[in-house]
Amino acid sequence: MNQPVIDTSPKVSDEVRKTTCYMCACRCGINVHMKDGKVAYIEGNRDHPVNKGVLCAKGSAGIMQVNAPSRLRKPLRRVGPRGSGEFREIEWDEALSTAVGWLNELHETAPQKLAFFTGRDQSQSFTSFWAQNFGTPNYAAHGGFCSVNMAAGGIYTMGGAFWEFGQPDWEHTKLFMLFGVAEDHDSNPIKMGLGKIKARGARVIGVNPIRSGYNAVADDWVGITPGTDGLFILSLIHVLMKAGKIDLDYLARYTNAPVLINATEGAEKGLFLRDADGKPLVIDRVTGEPTAFDKPGVRPDLSATYEKDGVTHRPVFHLMAEKYLTDEHAPEAVAERCGIPADRIRAIAAEIARVAFDEAIELDHEWTDFRGETHSKMVGRPVSFHAMRGISAHANGFQTCRALHVLQILLGTVEVPGGFRFKPPYPKPVEAHPTPHGDRRPGRPLNGPHLGFPRGPEDLLLDDCGTPQRIDKAFTWENPMSSHGLMHMVISNAAAGDPYKIDTLFMYMANMSWNSSMNTKGVMEMLTAKDDDGNYVIPNIIYSDAYSSEMVAYADLILPDTTYLERHDCISLLDRPICEADAAADAIRWPVIEPDRDVRGFQSVLIELANRMNLPGFTHEGGTPKWKDYADYIVNHERRPGIGPLAGFRGEDGDKEGRGEVNPEQLNRYIDNGGFYVAHIPEGADYYKPWNTAYQNWAVDMGLYDSPQPYLFQLYSEPMRKFQLAAEGYGDRQPPDHLRQRIKDNLDPLPIWYETDQQGNEGFTVNALTQRPMAMYHSWGTQNAWLRQLHGRNPLYVPTKLMREHGLQDGDWAKVSSPHGEITVPVMEMAALNDNTVWTWNAIGKRKGAWALQEDAPEATKGFLLNHLIHELLPAKGDGMRWANSDPVTGQAAWFDLKVKIEKAEAPTDTQSQPEFDPILSPVGTGPKDLAWKVGK
C-alpha cells in the first residue's frame, strides 16, 4: 500500500506573541501565532496562572474578533437625530477638542454634571482615577447591575467572595456545591476545576433551576425555585446546627461567633461590646473575662455570656442558635417554596456533614496564627462552594450571599485545605477598604475614591438636605451599601433630572440602549428625549467602543477603541487581578498587531483628554503632562510610593516584586515573561490567610497591605446593624419614613431570607431567567463569524409541564408578558428544567443594523431580549410609589426576580420576534458574504 506522503511537521508560525485574552472577563493567557505579521492562530498559554494552556470557544475565536467587520474605523460625529445611526467621520483632533469643549467647563464649574460610567472595563483602577481627578462623583463600572451582591456580601462577611476574590481548593476538595453562575466569570478555571473533581470521581452538586452546562455534569441536580436559594441555605444551616455538624473550634478562633453583642437598650444595642481601643470583646475561656478578640493566647468562648449592670450580653453564636434552630428553617417548612423535597435537603446536608467531618484532611504545614499560637498541621474540611449571579441578581441576593458564606464558615471550610481559598489581594476585611466619597469640588479632584464600603449611616453620600450626591443614588437610604454604584439607574435618573440634571453622559463599552439595560425601549426613549425647547434632555453623550454596537447610534461623539490585540492594558493588583489561591499575579496586554484603522486605545484617549484639560493627578505642577499614553502610565504611575499598576519586575534592575521603584523596562520584561507575572505564596502561608502571620507578612512585603490585617469573619454584620439602628430612630442621620420599615426588615445583621417584592405581579407566576452561553460574551459573540453560528438565535426554553399545559410544541410561538411589557417569541421544550421556570440565552437578540450584520440576520429577526419585560422600577404600590427593582441593601439590579405569564400565540405575520424596532444605520456597513480565512501561504 502506498499512501500519500504528507508533511507532518509544517511550520506553525513565524513568531508567538503572548498576551491576555479579552473575549470575556476571564482574562486568560494566550499565545498569538503570527504569520507574515498577521494573526494566524490563537491558543491558550500553558504557563499562565489563569488558564494553564486551555482556552474556551470565545478565546479561540479571537481571530474573528480582531478582524470583525463591525470594528469602528474612525471617530464619528452624529449628524442625524440620536438613534438614527447617521454620522460623519471626523479626525481625532476634532473629536478630542469636541470632548474637551464639553468637559473642561464641567470640570471647572460643576464636575457632577459629568456622568462617567464604564461597562466591561478591565481598567477600573485607571478609569476611576481619571474620574476622581476630573472631580465628578458620578463614576462606576457595571458591578451594580452585575454582581455587587456577591462582592459586597462576601467582603462584608469574610473579606472576599467568589471569582476574583477566591476559588475552591480544586486539588483537595471532595464535595463541590455550585449555585447559579454567570459563566463568563472565571469561565476556564471553573471548567478546569470541575475537570479535576471529575477525574477524581468526587461529587458535584448543582443548585440551579436549569440543568445545563456545569449543572449538566453535576452528579446531583437541585432544580431550585429561583430566588429561594437563601431559604434553602438557611435550612441547610438549620439541619447542620441541629445535628452539631459545625466546626466549633474554627468558629471560636476565626469568626465573630464568640463576640459579645451589646444588649443594653438604646443607641448601642446590637453593636459589639468593645474595649477602650475599640476592639470587639470575647469571653476568654481561660479567665472567663471579656477580652479583646486578638489578645495573644486568648481562647474565645462561643457559649459564655457576660452580665453587666443587670444586662446579659450574649455572644453572636447565641443569637444564631436562636435564629436558625427555629422550625421555620426546618426542611419541611421550606421544601415547597424551594421546590426541593425535605428529604433531599436533609440528604444534601448529611452529605456535606459527612465529607466535612468524616473525610477531613490534614496537610503537614506548620503555621502560626495572629494570636501567636503555632499549629503543627493545617486541618481541612474538603467541602467547597461557588456561586455568582444566580443567587446575587435577586432583591434578596445580598442576604443570600451572606447566608452562603455563613454556611461555609459554620463548616469551617473557608481558607482551609479542600475548602474555599482567597486569592491575593484578598482576604481583605471591610476595614481595609475605603469608604465612598462624593463631595463636589469644582476644579479639584474628588475628596477620595468614589466607591467603597460604608460602615454605617455616616458614610452615606447625602448632602445636608438628604439629597443624593450621586446621579445613580448609590449610598443612599434606598440602597445604603451599594458598593459598586448603580449603573442601571444612571440614564433614567439623568433623563428625569433626579436628583439633578447632568450635562454629559460619557460611557465606555456598555451597551445601554440594548442588552445592558432593563426596559430597553424606555432607555432608548430617555436617550432621545427632548425638552420643551427641542434640546436633548441629556445634552451630550460621548461613547467609546471598539465595535458598532447598538449604543453607538445613541451617542453624539464616538471615540473608536482598539481591539484587544492592538492595545496596552494592565490587569492590575490595584483592580481586579488574576491571582490564584497560591500566588499573586498580574498581566498586561500589548499591541501584538497595529490597528489598520484610525482608532486609539480608550485609556490613552482618556490621558490625552486629561492632559488637554490639565486635570490634577495627570499633570505636573507646571502643567506638563505626566504620561503621554496608557503604556507610559502603566509603567510610571505610582499609587503609593513604590506601588504601581504592575507588581512584577519593579526596581531599577527589575528584580523587585510588589514594592519597588519604577522600572522603565517593565513592559518589555512582562512581554518576555509571557505577558504576566506571578509571585508565589510560600508554603505554610498558603491557607488560613486571614489569620496566618506568615501570609500577612508576605502580603505586606508584596504591598497588598501596609500593615498586617488579621480579622474575624463577620457572621454578624455590625454595619448592617448600624443602619437598622438609624431606622429604629437612633443617630443624626435618619432614613425617610417610608424606608424605615424596609431597612429594619432587610438589613438584619444575621443572614435572613425574604420574599422579593412581588407587588403588582399578581397573575404573573412563571419565573423567567437568562443565561449566558459559554461560547458568547454579552453582545460580542454575534459579530464573530464563527461564534454566531453556534448561537444565532435564541428560543424561549419552556419546561415540559408548561409546554403541555399551554399546548405548545417546539417551534411554536408564545406571548410572554410581565407587568411591564410583552414579547412574542419562538419556544423550545426542555425537560431538565424547573417546572415553573422559562429561560433563554442572554444578548443573542440584536437590533437591525448593529454589529455589521445584515438586517435579516437571525439575531435580528428571531433572536430576542428578555430585557423588554424587566423594568428598573417595580409596579406602583398602593401609595403610588414605584420602588427600584433592586436589592434594598446594595441596589443590585434584580434581573432574576422577573415573573411572567406565558400564552400560546400565532406566529407574527412576518415570523419575527416581537417587539421589532426600526433598523439603525450601520456606520461600518455590513460584513462580507463568504469567508475562507487563511493567513499563511
Place this chain on the structure above:
Amino acid sequence: MTQLPQSTERKMGLVIDLDTCVGCHACVISCKGWNTENYGAPLSDQDAYGSNPSGTFLNRVHSYEVQPEQGHAQLIHFPKSCLHCEDAPCVTVCPTGASYKRVEDGIVLVNESDCIGCGLCAWSCPYGARELDQAEGVMKKCTLCVDRIYNDNLPEVDRIPSCVRTCPAGARHFGDLGDPDSDVSKLVAERGGMDLMPEMGTKPVNKYLPPRPKDTVEEQIDILAPLLAPVAEEPKGFLGWLDKTLEKL
C-alpha cells in the same frame, strides 16, 4: 488506496468523557481555528454575517436530554468528530483513493488534491463526521491534527490535537487505543468506554465514557443517623450541648 489496511501499527484516537463535558464548544472553535490555518483548504463560512450563516466544522457539540424512568431529566453534552473507524466505510466507498486510513496510526485522512467532492464518503459515514467545504469543493474531516501530533516545530507537550489541548474541563483524551497499557485504554476499561452505533460494524477507534449515575444522594445517604442525629431539639438544649462539647475541645 481505498482499501483499508489489514491492521494499523497504532490506533490513535480520542476518548471523550460525557461525564465531564460541559458543552462549552471550546473544542469546536479551536479545531476551526487550527484547521482553517493548517492542513489543506481553510474551513470556509458562507453568508458569514447574513441571514443563513453556515460553515465547515470538523467537530460539533450536540446536546441530548435523557429522561430516566425515575427521577429528573438529564442533559448530556455530546461532542462528535471523526471516530477514525477501523472498518471505515468512508474509505472504501471513495472512487479516487482520496480517502485513506494511515497504516502507521490508523488516522483517516482525505488527500484533498485527489478529492472530486462527490460526497459519497459523507453519505457512508453514520456519524456525520465529514463535511464538503462549499468554497473549496473538497471533503473536510478531522485529521486528528496529524500536522500537530508529530510536529517537530511544536513543543512535545503540544503534540496533541488542538481540541484536546484546549478542552478546559479535560473531557477529551488522546492516545493509542491499540495499546492496552496506554492511559486512554485504561480509562476506557475503567469507565466502560463505549462505541457509537456499534451495529454499523464500523469499529470506531474513538470511545465515549458514559456519564456516571446521577441524582443518587438520597439513596446513598441515611438522612437521620448517625450523621444528622439531632444534638438538641430546642435552641436552649443546643446551648447545653454546646457547653458540653466545648469542654471537650
Place this chain on the structure above:
Amino acid sequence: MHPAPSVIIFTTLSGLGFGLLFFLGLGLPDVSGWVAFVFFAIAYALAVGGLMASTFHLGHPERAWKAFTQWKTSWLSREGWCAVLALIVMGLYGLGVIFLGQRWGLLGWLGSLFSLATVFTTSMIYTQLKTIPRWNMKLTPAMFLSFSLAGGALLAGQSAVALPLLLVAALVQILYWRQGDRAFGASGTDLGTATGLGQRGAVRAFEPPHTGTNYLLREFVHVVGRKHAEKLRVIAFGLAFVLPLVLLVLPFNHVFALLAVLSHLAGVATSRWLFFAQAEHVVGLYYGKR
C-alpha cells in the same frame, strides 16, 4: 436525503439509456443504418447525458478521471469502468450496425452485459450504504435493474417484453416501498445507539450544535418534501407503470408509444425523487431529525 436534480436526472436517464443499450446489444430491435443511428443516438444521449449530469454535483469535476482508480473497493469507481466499457463496446458495436451493416453478436452481448452492469453498479452505490436503511436492501438493485430493463424495452419498442418487464418493475416498486418504509425501524439504529445513552432512558435531541444549518443537514435531512410522499407515490406508480401498460395494451400507435415512454420517464423520475427524498440517513438522528 436531499433529492438533488443532478442525481435524479443521472439515475433516471442513464438507467433508461443503458436499458436501451442492453436491448440494442441483443439486437432488439434489429435495425441498421439511420434507424439504428437514431436508436443509438437516443441511448447515448440518455446514458451520456445522465453521466454528465452526475458530474454537476461534484466539487471538482475536472478530477473525475481519478475515479477510475479504485475499482477494487469502490462501487462508484466500478460504475465508472462499467459505463465507459459499456459505452466503448456498444460504440464499436453500434459503428458496425450503423455504418457497416455488421452485427458483431459477441460484442453486442458483451455491451449488453456492461450496460446492465453499469446499472447494477449504480444501484450498488446506494445499496451499500448501511447509513441509509431504505437503500441498504436487496430490493434496491432489483428496482434499478427492473426499471432499467422495463424502460429499455419500452424505448426499444419491444412491447412483448416490455409488458411483463413493466409488471415486474411495478411489483418490485411496490415491494421496495413496503420494505423501505420499515427499513429504518428494522435497522436497530436509533438515537439510543447513536449516542450510547439509550440504556439510561428515553433520549431526545436538545440544542443542535449550531443554530443554523450545515452541509449534513442540507445533504441528509429533507423533511419538507416528504409531506406529499403518498400522493407522489400514486403519481409515480401511475405514470411509470399503469399508464404505459394501458398504452401498451391498446392497439399500437406511435403517439401512444411515445406517450408511454414519456409517461414512464416522468414516473421513474418521480419515483427517483422519492427514492432520495424519503431516504433517511442515520446522521439525522443526531440532529433529532430524519
